[in-house]
Amino acid sequence: MITLDHIDFSYGKKSLFRDLDLTIPSGSIYGLLGMNGAGKTTLLKLISGQLFRSSGSAEILGYDPQKRSPAMLEDIFYLPEEFYLPQMSIDTYLRLNVPFYPKFDEAAFSRYIETFKLDLDQKIGDYSYGQKKKFLLSFGLASNTSLLILDEPTNGLDIPSKTQFRRTVASALTGSRTFIISTHQVRDMENLIDPIIILHDGRIIFNDSLESVSDTICMQVEDTEPMDDQVIYSEHIPGGYSVVRRRSAAQAASHINLETLFNAVVTAPEAFKGVQS
Amino acid sequence: MNHTIHLLQRQFYEDRKGLMIYAGVIFGVLLLPAMIAGYTNNLPNTLSDTAYAEDFGSFLLLGGFIITSLLFSENMHSKVKQHSWLMLPVHTHEKLISPIIWSGILYPIALMLYFSIVTFIIEGLSVLLFGRSAQMFNMFDLANWEMVLNYFILQSVFLLGAAYFKSAHFIKTVLALIVGTIILSLISLLVFRIVYAPYFHEMMRGPGYFTGQYLTINTLQSPLFTAVEVGAKILYWFVLAPFCWVVTYFRIREVQATDAV
Numbered sequence: 001m002i003t004l005d006h007i008d009f010s011y012g013k014k015s016l017f018r019d020l021d022l023t024i025p026s027g028s029i030y031g032l033l034g035m036n037g038a039g040k041t042t043l044l045k046l047i048s049g050q051l052f053r054s055s056g057s058a059e060i061l062g063y064d065p066q067k068r069s070p071a072m073l074e075d076i077f078y079l080p081e082e083f084y085l086p087q088m089s090i091d092t093y094l095r096l097n098v099p100f101y102p103k104f105d106e107a108a109f110s111r112y113i114e115t116f117k118l119d120l121d122q123k124i125g126d127y128s129y130g131q132k133k134k135f136l137l138s139f140g141l142a143s144n145t146s147l148l149i150l151d152e153p154t155n156g157l158d159i160p161s162k163t164q165f166r167r168t169v170a171s172a173l174t175g176s177r178t179f180i181i182s183t184h185q186v187r188d189m190e191n192l193i194d195p196i197i198i199l200h201d202g203r204i205i206f207n208d209s210l211e212s213v214s215d216t217i218c219m220q221v222e223d224t225e226p227m228d229d230q231v232i233y234s235e236h237i238p239g240g241y242s243v244v245r246r247r248s249a250a251q252a253a254s255h256i257n258l259e260t261l262f263n264a265v266v267t268a269p270e271a272f273k274g275v276q277s
Numbered sequence: 278m279n280h281t282i283h284l285l286q287r288q289f290y291e292d293r294k295g296l297m298i299y300a301g302v303i304f305g306v307l308l309l310p311a312m313i314a315g316y317t318n319n320l321p322n323t324l325s326d327t328a329y330a331e332d333f334g335s336f337l338l339l340g341g342f343i344i345t346s347l348l349f350s351e352n353m354h355s356k357v358k359q360h361s362w363l364m365l366p367v368h369t370h371e372k373l374i375s376p377i378i379w380s381g382i383l384y385p386i387a388l389m390l391y392f393s394i395v396t397f398i399i400e401g402l403s404v405l406l407f408g409r410s411a412q413m414f415n416m417f418d419l420a421n422w423e424m425v426l427n428y429f430i431l432q433s434v435f436l437l438g439a440a441y442f443k444s445a446h447f448i449k450t451v452l453a454l455i456v457g458t459i460i461l462s463l464i465s466l467l468v469f470r471i472v473y474a475p476y477f478h479e480m481m482r483g484p485g486y487f488t489g490q491y492l493t494i495n496t497l498q499s500p501l502f503t504a505v506e507v508g509a510k511i512l513y514w515f516v517l518a519p520f521c522w523v524v525t526y527f528r529i530r531e532v533q534a535t536d537a538v
Contacts (some may be wrong), residue, residue: 004515008311045461050360050363050364050533050536051534051535052534066534068369070280070366070367070368071366072366073364073365073366073367074366077364080360082357082360083357083360083361084355084357084358084360084361088290091311092290095289096283096290099283099322100280100365100366100367101366159298177366185388186349206398256526272487
């Protein structure tokens with residue numbers, strides 16, 4: 001579904017990606033994690049044809065994103081972190097935008113709007129930031145695009161909405177769709193995003209499923225600072241140390257904490273080269 | 278073609294409030310002089326027969342160029358709105374064709390119809406209130422269509438300005454036109470001075486300057502001058518607009534390739 005091969009990209013003279021490779025098959029909700037300025041949004045824009053690579057090749061849904069074919073664009077919905085909604089009714093918005101998305105499902109859209117408790121009579125420009133986000137998310141999910149890109153989707157959502165978001169997004173996934181969620185709010189995304197892609201220093205340093213990770217590493221909280229050579233990463237937390245170790249055959253699988261996994265991968269990327277499937 | 282129609286629908290929705298205000302302004306500008314003239318003057322035909330045609334020309338050109346200049350400001354050049362424009366599933370040429378149709382074709386035709394209706398109403402009022410009327414706007418007058426044709430050509434320049442400049446599109450386009458005209462005039466002057474050197478004894482003065490014989494196009498009729506004149510007409514009627522559209526197309530592509538950075 002998505003193949004990026006030896007991608008180079010730079011902003012002017014500042015190189016961001018060098019020789020970046022990424023393959024994303026369909027049917028999963030991918031989590032894209034990375035520190036500020038790592039290039040997450042740039043990567044999403046390269047995938048969606050909003051930015052052009054300097055070299056390398058890319059294939060998104062069977063198309064070269066640089067050609068910006070309408071057939072590709074109508075199969076991608078991208079909800080950015082910052083967006084604009086005009087002052088109009090939902091009906092008008094649908095009338096002006098649905099024609100561009102041939103797979104749009106109006107019944108599903110109504111369901112999502114109801115799920116997110118959005119006021120149908122209110123102008124969408126008058127919605128709060130969180131409501132606007134829920135509106136666009138409803139539109140994106142109902143558009144039935146093969147690729148749904150969400151950049152920081154839980155920013156601005158209240159606590160019940162975050163739960164609703166996870167439930168709704170998970171229920172909308174089908175075998176032919178792929179969702180990519182870029183986020184810093186990893187706790188909001190636990191039990192939703194899997195596999196995980198971690199972008200660091202212009203490279204993909206981690207791209208694996210949580211199941212595969214839990215086969216090879218384990219996480220636990222220990223009272224004292226661990227010193228043995230099986231330790232990949234440890235961090236001081238209130239009440240002890242959160243420790244990431246290589247998992248032995250005798251050990252039971254542990255819950256993978258995304259925040260700890262991210263910190264471990266960014267701190268010791270070399271250690272994870274051997275554990276990725 | 279379907280996408281172009283949908284883009285035009287979006288454009289109409291975006292511009293509808295501004296257009297309504299614009300329509301109100303036109304109505305006011307046409308109504309006020311007609312009423313004042315009707316009230317203060319006892320003679321019939323208080324407005325000149327060409328008054329509405331002159332007003333039409335002013336609104337067509339000035340209003341049309343301003344509307345054209347703003348065509349990309351609320352999508353391609355707007356930081357907050359450009360995302361949805363960039364992700365719109367349409368071809369680049371459709372993003373170009375829809376503004377050409379919008380401000381180059383639909384606007385002048387709508388303006389003509391509107392002028393016809395408004396002048397009909399105003400002159401009807403004039404007859405009712407003052408018992409006389411002036412000549413209404415005639416949308417079938419060839420002179421008006423010639424003006425529309427000229428507008429269609431010149432509109433392409435402002436479309437290019439709208440795409441090329443990121444802000445103050447109209448002012449910058451006008452300034453660019455002024456600078457361009459000055460440069461072109463200086464080049465023409467230089468070429469003229471060199472080609473017709475035998476006719477000059479000073480920088481720009483011919484032999485009969487003091488007796489009132491100036492250098493004019495008529496006195497300098499030559500095959501070269503005719504060729505230049507024909508060439509200039511061909512450039513204006515057949516080359517200028519396509520050239521501006523092609524450059525605008527590539528400007529849109531450039532913006533799309535760089536995320537409007």
